[in-house]
Amino acid sequence: MVLEIKPTQALRLWREVHLDLVRDTQADLSVRQTAILLTIYLELPPHTVRGLAARLGVTKPVITRALDSLGKLGLVTRKRDELDKRNVVIQRTVAGALAVEHLADLVTARARELGPA
Amino acid sequence: MVLEIKPTQALRLWREVHLDLVRDTQADLSVRQTAILLTIYLELPPHTVRGLAARLGVTKPVITRALDSLGKLGLVTRKRDELDKRNVVIQRTVAGALAVEHLADLVTARARELGPA
DNA sequence: CGACAATGATACGGCCCCGTAACGATCCGG
DNA sequence: CCGGATCGTTACGGGGCCGTATCATTGTCG
Numbered sequence: 001m002v003l004e005i006k007p008t009q010a011l012r013l014w015r016e017v018h019l020d021l022v023r024d025t026q027a028d029l030s031v032r033q034t035a036i037l038l039t040i041y042l043e044l045p046p047h048t049v050r051g052l053a054a055r056l057g058v059t060k061p062v063i064t065r066a067l068d069s070l071g072k073l074g075l076v077t078r079k080r081d082e083l084d085k086r087n088v089v090i091q092r093t094v095a096g097a098l099a100v101e102h103l104a105d106l107v108t109a110r111a112r113e114l115g116p117a
Numbered sequence: 118m119v120l121e122i123k124p125t126q127a128l129r130l131w132r133e134v135h136l137d138l139v140r141d142t143q144a145d146l147s148v149r150q151t152a153i154l155l156t157i158y159l160e161l162p163p164h165t166v167r168g169l170a171a172r173l174g175v176t177k178p179v180i181t182r183a184l185d186s187l188g189k190l191g192l193v194t195r196k197r198d199e200l201d202k203r204n205v206v207i208q209r210t211v212a213g214a215l216a217v218e219h220l221a222d223l224v225t226a227r228a229r230e231l232g233p234a
Numbered sequence: 235c236g237a238c239a240a241t242g243a244t245a246c247g248g249c250c251c252c253g254t255a256a257c258g259a260t261c262c263g264g
Numbered sequence: 265c266c267g268g269a270t271c272g273t274t275a276c277g278g279g280g281c282c283g284t285a286t287c288a289t290t291g292t293c294g
Contacts, residue, residue: 003120003122003126003130003228003229003231004228004229005120005224005225005228005229006225007218007221007222007225008221009120010220010221010224010225010228011155011158011159011217011220011221011224012159013120013224014151014155014220014224015152015155015156015159018148018151018152018155019152019156019172019173021148021152022148022149022152022173022174022175023173023174028148028282029148030147030250030251031135031138031139031145031146032139032251034131034135035132035135035136035138035139038128038131038132038135039132039136041128042128042129042132048271048272049271049272049273050270050271050272055136056136056139056140057139057140058139059252059253059254060271060272060273061252061253061254061272061273061274062251062252062253063272064272064273064274065250065251065252065273066251069250069251084260084261084270084271085259085260085261085271086259086260086261086270086271086272087260087270087271087272088271088272088273100128101124103127103128103131104124104125104127104128105124107122107127107128107130107131108122108123108124108127111120111121111122111127112120112121112122114120147280147281149281149282150281165241165242166241166242166243167240167241167242176282176283176284177241177242177243178242178243178244178282178283178284179281179282179283180242181242181243181244182243182280182281182282183281185243186280186281201240201241201290201291202241202289202290202291203240203241203242203289203290203291204240204241204242204290205241205242205243
């Protein structure tokens with residue numbers, strides 16, 4: 001079940017999806033924010049600021065600010081860890097799950113349209 | 118030669134490549150800039166500001182500023198159209214071609230690593 | 235020639251993101 | 265109990281992108 005994709009197809013796929021994203025008035029996430037959102041929704045919880053920072057190779061303020069933005073969009077939520085009150089646990093939301101699902105639809109749809117070569 | 122990709126695979130692919138892009142210190146293009154760059158390198162020339170604006174569904178200043186940024190990075194070049202001096206023709210560069218090729222490598226490599234489901 | 239259209243660039247005010255440094259809160263070990 | 269480590273946040277200065285409106289240049293057509 002290996003996914004065989006040629007360089008030309010990869011680029012066309014990337015372009016088509018990005019065109020869709022540009023036209024989608026709502027979605028305007030940066031590369032960092034996208035990486036964070038997908039990590040939260042694809043990897044097993046719990047997720048912490050420090051963990052995400054290490055995972056992405058960025059500093060903690062980057063994560064904090066990204067969570068501020070994603071939170072403002074309703075795509076994630078934060079909650080204090082009751083066991084260790086220094087930690088913050090990032091939680092998923094319905095809106096976030098929908099947004100991720102929407103992205104998946106976009107990519108699969110565009111992939112299906114790709115011709116050969 | 119249709120590209121079959123499942124939603125879960127699409128999301129994992131999207132995430133892995135975005136993680137690579139975040140770690141790549143250099144690349145920090147916005148969604149718009151990426152769409153513009155790929156359009157320039159995948160569609161047949163000539164490319165104009167107006168044409169790209171219409172193609173992406175954005176205003177002309179967006180294109181002008183994106184070209185400023187991409188030009189500063191050496192990924193594209195602008196040249197006055199001698200036949201109609203109102204037009205500006207966007208040209209490709211070696212560095213730009215390399216960057217696009219690099220992206221293609223990234224996507225194909227990550228796609229190849231995707232397991233089933 | 236002269237009014238008008240079209241092209242791309244620029245000005246402006248606003249908002250968001252970045253990296254570094256510092257901060258308050260919390261936990262831990264002696 | 266208390267100094268130090270850890271966690272997440274905030275402050276600061278700088279830079280980039282956005283949308284709207286406006287501009288200079290060039291072309292077109294009566």
